[in-house]
């Protein structure tokens with residue numbers, strides 16, 4: 228009972244003082260809400276970027292991956308010789324290898340005839356190179372000349388491909404080469420490409436006639452079940468020449484993510500935005516707490532004269548900070564949630580509201596209010612009961 | 617009988633070094649339980665200073681000040697806070713918390729006492745507000761009350777904890793004659809019922825008749841009237 232009161236009474240006083248002045252309370256809540264939404268959006272965009280940066284590699288079906296040493300990221304690969312990939316078969320733990328071809332190409336919107344660039348993937352239709360069922364189901368169909376599958380998560384500027392297929396209007400041009408869209412799959416856009424098309428290696432060469440089956444962009448290696456990826460990776464590094472990098476699945480994802488986080492200053496920009504949101508919120512909450520203590524100086528001094536201890540007022544200040552954090556976080560969370568939905572539906576960025584994200588923003592907001600309280604309690608010294616008579 | 621307030625040769629100065637300004641210059645006085653003592657005197661004679669030393673709000677360093685058995689000279693803040701919890705303070709300004717209702721303001725005194733339940737606190741605060749004639753206004757906030765009503769709320773706040781001592785500094789200064797006299801009469805009536813000691817500073821000669829004893833402070837010294 229005593230310990231509950233120890234916290235409850237200061238909390239109750241803080242609450243009563245907060246709700247007394249509606250205008251000031253609204254301003255304070257808006258301040259926290261603003262910081263909250265800012266941080267949520269920064270983290271949302273950053274995670275969306277990372278997620279979309281890896282939307283292609285995350286869907287590749289392999290144990291080890293080969294890329295040219297000079298490839299900065301999958302979307303701008305440097306070609307290397309297919310024979311290099313074939314040499315991996317020399318290791319007994321390697322079950323199979325498959326080449327993957329990538330190229331950016333303009334895709335003509337069937338309705339508006341406007342061209343827009345997307346990423347074209349060419350793979351061996353006898354392999355399962357993707358972890359996407361919709362692609363694997365159509366492997367036989369893709370062996371037909373000039374057939375492609377279209378990523379329905381592509382930006383809407385490419386046209387309502389799903390409806391058009393249903394209406395039998397599935398013919399279009401990629402790089403001015405006529406193809407038929409024979410189905411849809413789901414992968415997701417990235418900062419590098421607004422849309423994706425998957426086709427067979429032979430069809431890929433028809434779209435890109437200057438390309439050659441012997442020059443590949445990514446090599447997919449499948450291991451005999453039960454073999455150790457890291458061990459085989461080490462063995463292959465000895466076997467292959469030095470022009471290629473070998474990645475495990477996880478390493479490939481990291482490689483792609485790090486490209487955007489480091490090579491492009493995007494990780495820094497979003498991190499900076501997060502810190503700015505935190506600082507702006509801190510200043511606003513500090514201002515509110517500070518003026519609150521100043522305005523209540525006489526009241527606090529009176530309570531001190533009556534026998535309230537300094538610790539009580541410190542608890543009142545921290546309770547105010549906590550209440551502001553919670554009162555600002557709840558609407559901030561709601562607003563961020565709807566902004567995430569808006570982003571997902573309007574700019575097709577994957578912006579999921581995860582529990583981890585909500586928790587880390589809540590922690591940021593709590594730390595922000597806590598530190599604002601910590602700076603503000605110095606002001607409590609001014610409440611001197613000796614001045615009250 | 618042991619006096620409830622016992623002051624021996626109390627000296628108190630403001631400032632330090634060359635700027636030191638002696639305000640209380642050797643005050644000696646004993647006050648018994650239940651006494652109502654009025655302190656008057658010219659402006660600047662040290663009445664407020666004296667009251668704040670007795671109330672443990674200012675630290676004094678020479679002489680002896682024993683209040684409710686606690687020596688205040690060179691005492692710790694903690695020891696004085698303990699004694700302050702048994703003292704009711706009434707200020708010249710009502711000093712109520714403006715975001716709280718009358719009832720909540722009065723309950724603040726009782727929230728330091730963890731022995732009481734929330735319901736007991738509510739009942740006592742309501743009873744005390746009724747005793748000062750505000751039974752129908754317990755849910756009003758200070759800015760919805762008149763000056764006299766606010767001062768009565770602060771009297772209720774000072775008395776609800778059943779203090780041994782009430783210290784009041786010009787409680788009627790912001791009130792008109794009628795309201796001022798009424799407030800002090802209520803204070804006296806409630807104090808006499810519970811044998812509470814009252815020390816009240818006033819310039820208001822109309823209320824001198826409530827006193828058991830009147831002290832006159834002049835230039836830091838007591839001149840018994």
Ligand SMILES: Nc1ncnc2c1ncn2[C@@H]1O[C@H](COP(=O)(O)OP(=O)(O)OP(=O)(O)O)[C@@H](O)[C@H]1O
Nearest residue numbers: 630631637639657658659660661662663664665666
């Ligand atoms: N905080 C302070 N710092 C320095 N000097 C002070 C302080 N408070 C009071 N004094 C001085 O102490 C002297 C006594 O002041 P005090 O307030 O005790 O007088 P008082 O008898 O209550 O006067 P009044 O009737 O006008 O309220 C005054 O000369 C005043 O200038």
Ligand SMILES: [Mg+2]
Nearest residue numbers: 616663664665
């Ligand atoms: Mg005075």
